[in-house]
Amino acid sequence: MTGMPAAGAASAGTAPTATTASVRPAGEDDVPAIQAIYGHHVIHGSGSFELVPPERDEMARRRAEIVGKGMPYLVAEQDGRVVGFAYAAPYRPRAAYRYTVEDSVYVAPDAIGGGVGTVLLAALIETCTAMGFRQMVAVIGDSENRGSIRLHEKAGFTDAGTLKAVGYKFDRWVDSVTMQRTLGAGGKTQPPAGG
Ligand SMILES: CC(C)(COP(=O)(O)OP(=O)(O)OC[C@H]1O[C@@H](n2cnc3c(N)ncnc32)[C@H](O)[C@@H]1OP(=O)(O)O)[C@@H](O)C(=O)NCCC(=O)NCCS
Numbered sequence: 322m323t324g325m326p327a328a329g330a331a332s333a334g335t336a337p338t339a340t341t342a343s344v345r346p347a348g349e350d351d352v353p354a355i356q357a358i359y360g361h362h363v364i365h366g367s368g369s370f371e372l373v374p375p376e377r378d379e380m381a382r383r384r385a386e387i388v389g390k391g392m393p394y395l396v397a398e399q400d401g402r403v404v405g406f407a408y409a410a411p412y413r414p415r416a417a418y419r420y421t422v423e424d425s426v427y428v429a430p431d432a433i434g435g436g437v438g439t440v441l442l443a444a445l446i447e448t449c450t451a452m453g454f455r456q457m458v459a460v461i462g463d464s465e466n467r468g469s470i471r472l473h474e475k476a477g478f479t480d481a482g483t484l485k486a487v488g489y490k491f492d493r494w495v496d497s498v499t500m501q502r503t504l505g506a507g508g509k510t511q512p513p514a515g516g
Contacts, residue, residue, distance in 0.1 A: 340436030342397040344444040351396050354403035356380040358429050367463035367495050370488045393448045397437045404432040407441035420455040438472045450504040457502045464496040478502040
């Protein structure tokens with residue numbers, strides 16, 4: 322996956338894009354760029370239900386927690402700059418959910434609409450499928466979040482329901498949209514013995 326060119330993302334079932342971004346695992350050194358991207362979307366967008374951008378140490382702690390669980394935390398790099406990040410986390414902590422992951426994707430404001438989200442999500446899907454996970458869930462802040470809804474549709478996610486007005490941000494009630502995509506055999510086959 323390291324340095325995987327954007328065109329490789331097509332193997333996860335999405336159309337190739339024109340972006341020149343490459344995807345690689347995120348390191349500790351990427352945390353300042355990740356924090357800047359996420360902080361922007363916390364302040365200006367309703368995709369995240371956080372109201373205050375986390376400090377750098379907190380973003381480092383979150384990345385380490387994901388990586389410590391053996392889960393993928395990726396960045397997209399373009400012209401030597403981190404222009405987006407994506408990670409998969411356990412969907413819910415209780416054990417029966419152990420084959421289901423939740424994805425998160427964030428792209429730098431000046432790179433939005435350029436295909437970076439598509440290659441990040443494709444890489445995440447490919448990695449999680451190879452790891453044996455069976456379902457990926459997106460919990461998308463705001464039913465008006467057309468960028469994220471389209472990104473997920475394009476990657477094979479379908480609508481799994483909308484919770485109405487469960488958030489309140491920027492002086493308005495905000496919905497939470499759930500979308501879901503099968504990974505690998507999904508629910509069609511049993512997990513490996515002992516799983
Ligand atoms: C959602 C997000 C990650 C998408 O990343 P991106 O790099 O802009 O996405 P891409 O350029 O790969 O585009 C993916 C698809 O979404 C469409 N799209 C992107 N932004 C859009 C928008 N604002 N409105 C409508 N469609 C949009 C693109 O046109 C493309 O579809 P197409 O190929 O049919 O034209 C990015 O917009 C973002 O960081 N948003 C804010 C944070 C957020 O909401 N993250 C998701 C949390 S679950």
